[in-house]
Amino acid sequence: MTALERVASARRTLGVAVGVRAVLSGGAAAAALLAVAGILDWLIGIPRAARALAIPSAILLALAALAYTLWRGRKVRALPVVALWLEERVPELRYALVSALDAPHSSPTLEREVAAVQWSPVINRALGHALVPPLLVLAASATLLFALPAGVRARISEPRAGDALLRAPILAAPMRNRLTPLTGEVVPPSYTGEHHIIMEEPSSIEALTGGHLVLRGQGSASGITATVAGVAAQPRDSADQWRVDIVVPAKPAALELRDRSYSRTLIIAPHADSLPVVTLSAPTRDTVVRTPKGALRLGADATDDYGLDAGWFEYIVSSGEGETFTFKSGVIHRVDAGNARATKLSGELDLDSLQLKPGDLVHVRAVARDRNNVTGPGIGVSETRTLRVPRASEYDSIAIEGAPPPDVDSSQLSQRMLIILTEKLEARRTKLARADVVKESQAIGSDEARLRQHVGEIVFARLGAQQGTEDAGSNNAGPAHMTPDQLLAAANAATQASAGATDFGGDETPVVAVNRPLLEAYNAMWDASRALEVGEPGTALPPMRIALAAIQRARNAERLYLRGKSPTVIVDINKVRLAGKRDDATSSSRLPRAVLDSSSERRAERFDAALNDLAVNSSAAIDSLLALRVDALEPAPALAAALAPAIDSLRAGHNATDALVRARRIAAGVTVARIESAWGGAW
């Protein structure tokens, strides 16, 4: 082997050594960084965000060490440099290697001199110096890493939410507060398809009503208690941890955890699954259709926060006038939304099939239902569009003067009330003594008789009778055309005729024909009165219902309820100002504002007590304010909202004065000025 060949061999060996050293240095730097991070996390705990940087930082450091080592050893690639390096460490060479490299032709003398020198011990020492230190650092760091608790290694290698519980406690179990660290896992209802959410050290947990909340801590469950809104929840052991499972309530609640003298309060702030939002796109506005033929195009968009189950259109057709309406409804174009968060509904409403008549109204709306099978389902509806079929007489109508209902309306209402009273009595009849049933029945019968008498008066008046009652008719001159006996006979005839024929035959007068429904009612009322008088409310009900139906048919009120701008009446304030008699008015004794109600007063007292505690025990005061906020979330949302920033400021150690002042004013019932308020000084 020539001198050059030997130098080349040494260069290869040194080159490999540089490469191995670079790899070892990179590994050692990475392992050392991870070991240091692990030790620090074990001792003092490192935030998850910082731990998440450990692995990338270790890789970067390893690459940097690798690159630096390679850069430092870069000269090993040059043969003269290797020759000089050998000459420097092996003086016996006396520059023979350099001379051999410089000479264009090999000299036997030089070759002999070089061949006589062995430099392998120098190479071996150099390898040792280069490889042993990084190898030692790597071994020590790896040893440290494996010596750390497994949980700490997991926290460094795979930091994730909730891994606070993996950090091995330093204090012995009896000394430890098992409520810290604490993790909360929110498990949404399965229908939502949402992922679990894990929180560390939660103070307030927002979750969907009906979902589950799992709280976990280190150690055994023995001795730990949990209460949610005063109701106990049972913690249990799970491996080397304790856990408590809670169903998210519908209302805000405070979760109180206790471990011996330690306690911890959390707020559970539930939010409900929103109802689907449905927007009707067609028809776009209310409309009037003179000839209701063809089809009405329907369109709607429905969205939901978690997913829709189905959507459809509903219609209601109201027919009638005045206060007598009949309704029929239906569901059309139902579609399965397939858990989509948004869907479109479309279809047509066949107007021909509805057989609409003048005066009818068709109300259309779109409906969507979500997949909430826990607290729902939630059903959202769109705005309602109205399609009106006008009456021929409406075209010139502009307004109708308000007026009390006609007598027939009043009779109809009273008859309905009497039916309700009779139905109630019939329902209670088995529980009452017979004498009581008869007494109450007769009282209703008395009212029924008076009502019948009133109906008789209406008929008399229409038939041209003088003012008075049906009885007066027999004493005085009587009705111009009929006597009461004739009236009763006509009523009987009307009742009998109603079963079949549609009008009267024979010698019936047109006036009787017009009033036939009232005469039917009159006759049915007789039957009802008789049954009520003998204490048989059940027997009285059928004729009472017949009377009600007959009175409804007799209604002659013609009210039109036009949509649009109302007629404007301007009151002459100065003219009427204080013109009324105020003898029984009590305004002077009223105070501008009433004192706080008892619950508000209690909240104000609790707030004051918490403020007093602030100087002595801020932690307890914050807990008190937290508890007050929970209690105020529903009955006093303004106070609850004002307390939130105050609590946050106190916890963060910031100045909470402004927030507390604002909360105090609300607690005391003092009006709080809000710049964004839209109350425009209306009073």
Added chain:
Amino acid sequence: MSTFTFATAQYDSGDWDSAPLVPPNIIDTIARYTEIEVTPTGAIVSLASPDLLRYPLVYLTGHLPVRFSDAERKQLREFLDRGGMLFVDDHNHDVDGVFHKTATEEITRTIGEPKELPNNHPLYAAFFKFTDGPPTTSHELNGWGDNLVHKNLFAVMREGRISVLYSSKDYSSEWGYHPDTKRFQSVDNTKFAVNIVVYALTA
């Protein structure tokens, strides 16, 4: 103190304008018995409009089925949350009518179920004294005896204060006449409206 404006709620469904003479009649009554500064005409405000918040008291009536839109429900809830008072009167004076069923359903859905208001509630002494509770209407009485009268109003309470006042007594018919004809009445039947307004402004 700013001027009080009596507002009538306009809603998308039903016939919100079925009692157009009630607002001027109540305005006349407010001026007649109190020193409250009141505008000579009422206002019509959409339930879905942010303008709703400009009025402390809003009157809602009708005969037909009531279905609030999402926007109306949201705005009404905001109105009530911020201290407004809604007075709902069933113009059907009908114990099982469609307005009653749908309106109470919508109120329940929006803010809560209306509960019977005791007849000794401060509302009945807010200005005039009504020792027997809400005054009866001629549509209830008709001479058929007290047991046929709706004895109570209903209300949704918020922190001890009436938030929604619901009436089945049909004051909309009882007060639905031109204020100029009031001088022919021996007893003014609109006095209870003063109590409602005064309560809304001061409670």
